Amino acid sequence: MKPLNLLALLLFLAGTVYVFTWSERTVRKIQETYYATISPFLKGGSKLELATRRFLKEVEHSEDLEKRLEVIELEFGKLRAIESQFRELERENRELRANLDFKERTRFDVVPARIIKRRPSTWLQSVTIDRGGKSGIGTQVPVLANGGLAGKVDQVFPNTDIATVILLTDESCQVSVQVAGTPEVGIVSGQRGAYGEEPRLRLRYLSKNAPIRPGMSVVTTGRGKLFPPNILVGTIESFEPGPVDSEALVKPSVDFVNLEIVFVISESGAPREGPLEE
């Protein structure tokens, strides 16, 4: 090996070992600087992605209309096209109303946030949202969506309007839950190695002969200091008894495929008086 290459390799190894020794605080500082730098691009990317999705929806819709035009008159087809545009607006309106309604009926103080980047990483199920330290969001706080629990805030960058949320469908987002109507408690998390499918959650550490049936609701217990109690997580889809403990597959109550708006529980975290969101 050439002396220069050897020297470069030694310097590289020394640098890498030095990086490995960094504390979590130092790493957070670096990540904060990184996200502060790329935040304008993230927002730009989000706008582009949104425009693309809208365009694709439009294309999909046009194809549908073409099929219908084969069986109905041309004029009627045109009217249907206009009607479908109204439908799209109506759907959007309904969605927004549902989100607004969710915010009103939830018992927590929440900060609504829009997802600006989906799955930024290869193996993690996470999203980036357009609310951060400026909006008073803290780390490790629960994130809700229309339907129930969506995940928790992983990182917040103080002087930005950006935060990353680890979704419930990731294996590193563990939640202490209870099967409603039973004393059964366990830990629910996402599954590793499941991609491009409708996500399912894995509920572990249930007792061997747990009286669990498909369709039963799964809610948070409030234990473990991360998630408040009685937030809907999903419903039992299947139950697999094991020799020591049992596992169940849970269908999440939140539609993660079409997730666009989430609600971050504000740092005060105090629940308001009122009904549960489920």
Add this chain to the structure above:
Amino acid sequence: MIPYHICVLGLMGAAFILQQFVPAVGGLYDARILLVPLVFLCSAVTVNVPPMLFLAFFCGFMWDAQHLLGSHGGAEDVYTNKVETMPFGYSIVLYAAMGFLMQGIQPLFREGKWHVSALLTGVAIFCYLFAEYFIITFVRGDLVVTRSLALKTGFSALLTMVFSPLVFWVLFKCAALFRYKVRYEGLKSRRRLIVSE
């Protein structure tokens, strides 16, 4: 020589920004074009070992700054089996390994056979993704290998590889602009000399 390396570093920075605009393709098992590893791999074959190592350090560092998760949090008595987070810096090692893989076929590249390098970028991306997944598995335990995982990895490698000629074209343009010799050096000229003797 130095202006070309600065240009490559600039391209890496641009790749990091452009990567923010590349979404995962839901229909292809969440596969995505990995622009940053692609630009790194293509650049790695055009430079010598010291700049390649510097690029590996830069890319791995930035990659981890973007993707690493924070600690789990929560009470220890409830969350007894917490999922381990990856150490900051592991990507630096992975990038260096990929870089050395690309350096291995540098003689062929210097003969002008860039298409071999283009194919190898796909192979390297595939190896990189699998290595990353197995490191995660090693750290967290429970070996899980599924069909969707293999398809995601395969499609990501394939999608990324398709764009490698474009990146090589940009690198060749940059090399021409800064009069940096990437091709027609080394083995090819030496062989010609031997034949003529």
